[in-house]
Amino acid sequence: MQLPADFSQITLPKTSGGETNEASLIDTVALGRELFNSVGCEACHAVHKNDASVTSGPNLYGLFRNEPRMREIVEGEGHRFQIKVGREYLHRSVRAPSDQIAVAESGPKRGEPYLPVMPPYPQEVLSDAQIDAIGDYLATLNDSGDAGPAVRLATLAPAKPYDPLADALQWLVGDEVRMQRGPLPGASGRSIHVGHPNGVNYTFDPRVLAVVKIWQGGFLDMSGELTNRGGRGLALGYESREIAFGETPFLVAPLDTQGHLIDFSFKEAKFGDTEAMLAALNDTRDPLDRIAQIDAQFLGYYRDSRDKTANPAFKYRVGQNVIETVTSISPSGEIVVALVGTLKTPQTFALNPQFFADATVSAGTLAQDRWTLPAGKLNATVRGKAPLAQQAWRPAPSQHRFTPAPLLTEPSTARLPAGYSIENYYPPKDNYGRDQLFEALGLALSKDGTVVVATRNAGIWRLRNNEWHFFAEGLFDSLGVVVEDDKGLVVVAGQKAELTRISDTNGDGRADLYETLFDAHSYHSNYHTYMHGPVRKPDGTYCFALNLAHGGPGLYLAGGNVMGTYGGFNGWAVCVDRKGKFELVANGLRSPAGIGVGPDGRVWIADNQGDFVATSKCTSSRRMRSTAIPRVSSICPA
Secondary structure, eight states, X not given: OOOOGGGGGOOOOOTTSSOOOGGGOXXXXXXXXXXXXXXXXXXXXXXXXXXXXXXXXXXXXXXXXXXXXXXXXXXXXXXXXXXXXXXXXXXXXXXXXXXXXXXXXXXXXXXXXXXXXXXXXXXXXXXXXXXXXXHHHHTTSSOTTTOOOSOOXXXXXXXXXXXXXGXXXXXXXXXXXEEEESOOTTSBTTOEEEEOTTSEEEEEETTTTEEEEEEESOOEEOHHHHSTTOOSOOEEOTTOEEEOOTTXXXXXXXXXXXXXXXXXXXXXXXXXXXXXXXXXXXXXXXXXXXXXXXXXXXXXXXXXXXXXXXXOEEEEEETTEEEEEEEEEXXXXXXXXXXXXXXXXXXXXEEOTTTOTTOEESSSEXXXXXXXXXXXXXXXXXXXXXXXXSSOOOOOOOOOOOSSEEOEEEEOOOOOOTTOOOEEEEOOXXXXXXXXXXXXXXXXXXXXXXXXXXXXXXXXXXXXXXXXXXXXXXXXXXXXXXXXXXXXXXXXXXXXXXXXXXXXXXXSXXXXXXXXXXXXXXXXXXXXXXXXXXXXXXXXXXXXXXXXXXXXXXXBOTTOSSEEBOSSXXXXXXXXXXXXXXXXXXXXXSOOOEEEEOTXXXXXXXXXXXXXXXXXXXXXXXXXXXXXXXXXXXXXXX
């Protein structure tokens, strides 16, 4: 297609005094608008907000945003998926529009797929560069804040194809299962996301003690949390297809003794669920009473580190029943949920009818999406089916051996006291050989000289014999670690979601057991609600401090400007014994970013100046020196 003449007459000020490329620049937004109309797109697509006119295609206003959003499509044999609306989606929609049919998001046909009437546009009609120009125009069809630039001067050349393998913020799954905690839309910040080598990924949420999300394709996009200050949550990975759960927002969920679903939203709301956070903030009941009233608890998880494709076993307690659940999903969609444990009383589970319409169980009784198992030793399975996509993106296999990795050092200089030296240590690469955001924030030394390094989100590593050894992954914003054994193979680490004991139980040097020691505090995915510590007292008690939140709708600021809370022990110091019994020992903290134990066993906390705190200070409490912890509450594993 020939470009309009006015695009070739753009001139730019020659601020450099030298030659410029102004002659080759065009306004791609204007070009995209022209192309959109000239090839007939406007005949089938509305482009204005809340346009109620009946069209054969979806309204494109608000579809292509700066931060790509999710939308529902129908693919293959009528299966529905949630996919990310980015430039890749635009190119697919233009080149092969019948492969993914959009579902109406409003109007009388809401929830119904559009008819497959859009013709494909080959290269001879629209080049890749021209599709990108149309994308620049469509990006302007948004509310302020979500819109792209109104004018974009660039050469008419196709955008360089995005390479997820070169983007270290795309966390890729090679030949081994990966796990990562953190906030994801539709799940709480305490959720554990499981990436599987077969490309079928899922999320287990301790909020409801169940799997709440399944998707195919890339694992996780970490850019929302690992760029700038974070706080924008995780996202599904490159070319992901999320399987819709329908009206039931879980896969297999346990019920309490009264037959009710377990829901800890008051202390770990779904990411972005402001209504639930405000309800928790304004509730006059004591948070400990609410926890005790539910009488259930997430206990942690286990994954056999010797089996690269093994799925994790998530452990929890409902009343006196202790249950471990393993979810397996094959590439063809077969679902097997296996349960083991001990039931002191009969236990009922709710099943998602979308996946278990024709369920088969190995034990117990099944009636109207309720599966009941008798008291006694538990060993049972339920089988279902997930409507997976026939083809989903998978990364090429990694050729990089990331653990163990040699320690690379470099001499450095600094003004140091006599007897000290300094050198730079370079961090290891990730599982695809890419530089990773290491951020070593927790350091501990074991008796055999092994250095244990906890990072914010790159896992825990052991440094021994001048080699990096990958030990544990999945922690979200871990700021501290304490070694319990002689070799750094049993550690207690803090993270936003909980205090966790992490152990290598099979002797291969990799962690396989993650035990939850404490998670009674509220964590609503606010980026600033860090757990600082832990530190260990001489009696084996662990102490840590919880930060206040920063920003967020409805946050209670107590007359301050920026720092506040949604309730649930933000701004408290807590001590926990080895079995998980805890004491709330101090409150009124703002940003207690330093915590330590003195030679006499007293705990010291450094607080950061700002709202409520006139100057940075260091305080201690004699009460924290107590070796006998009053049992304010007990949520230790059964």
